[in-house]
Amino acid sequence: MKMNSTRNMRANRLAPPASLLVLVVSAILVASPRTNAPEVSRHHQVISKLLDEFPYRLGSWVGVDVVLPSAATAILRPNGYVNRRYSQIGKSNDVVLGIIHCEDIRDMDGHYPPRCYPAAGWSQTGEDDIALRIEDSQATMKLYRFQRATQMGLVESKSVVSVFVAPDVGILTSMDSLKKIGDTSLNTSALGVAQIQLVFADELPTGIIQDQANDIFSEFPENTIANFMINPLRIVYPKEATLN
Structure with a gap:
């Protein structure tokens, strides 16, 4: 004992x-975590180069750079971005195309139309799904409508098409879905995420927005979206994290 x-x-x-x-x-x-894995670093470099070389000419659309607010860059810490006003030759159509890639999913938190536009004084007046074609595939994106009163007492409107693109998962339309992926682990969060926005300076009919958005997307360099979806670590996300 x-x-x-x-x-x-x-x-x-x-x-x-x-x-x-x-x-x-x-x-x-x-x-x-493997946030500094060579595969991840190389992947982010590829995305950064892709956005640096994004064309100013997209078919009949010609782009001019628009300054991204310093407050946005401070919050997002982008790996690369495009923020450009594209005007259609021979027509009065124009749209601001924003593509931004963050190395960490968590940095994208807050850069989401239902949050950032109201924070800038806009009131959300509508939200709908919109079917668009991108890289020969049909994708459902979000179409948001916003309004605000100007100093002259007039009403200003914006229509915003928005979507996230994450490795493996592909197209995501909600911040909640994106956060599920980011919360899975530091590894999955560190794979990064891209966001694409098309901002129309009016409350255009959905059909016109579809036509113009499809026209612009059809001129994207080949495999732009596919590159955003690459998972350099080949992590398989849980099924519940892939739901919109």
Whole structure:
């Protein structure tokens, strides 16, 4: 009995260090995810180059750079972006195309039309799904409507087409879906995410927005969206994280 008691005492003395070792190892695993893996870094470099070289001419549309507010860049810390007003040659049509890529999904939090437009004084007046073609595939995106009163007492309107594109998952239309992926692990969050917005300076009919958006998307460089969907670590997301 005395021998067993001695063994138990030794085991109890060893238990705290063993538990501490587990905690230390766990902390190392959490603090050192594969966020700096060479595959991820190369992938982000490819995306950055793709956006740097994004064409100013998209078929009959010609683009001019629009300054991205410094507050937005401070929050988003973009890996690369396009923020450009495209005007259609021979017509009065114009649209602001925004493509932004963040290296970490969590940095995109807040850059979402139902949040950022009301924060800038706009009131949301509508939200609908809109079917568009992009890279030979049909995709459902979100169409948001906003209004605000000008200093002259007039009503100003905007129509915003918005969508997220994440590795493996593809097209996402809601921030909740994106956050599910980002919350899966630091590894999945560090794969990054792209957001595409088309901003029309009026409350145009949905049919006209579809025609103009499809025309612009049809002129995107080949595999632009496919590159946003590449998972360099080949992580498989849980099914519930892929739901819109």
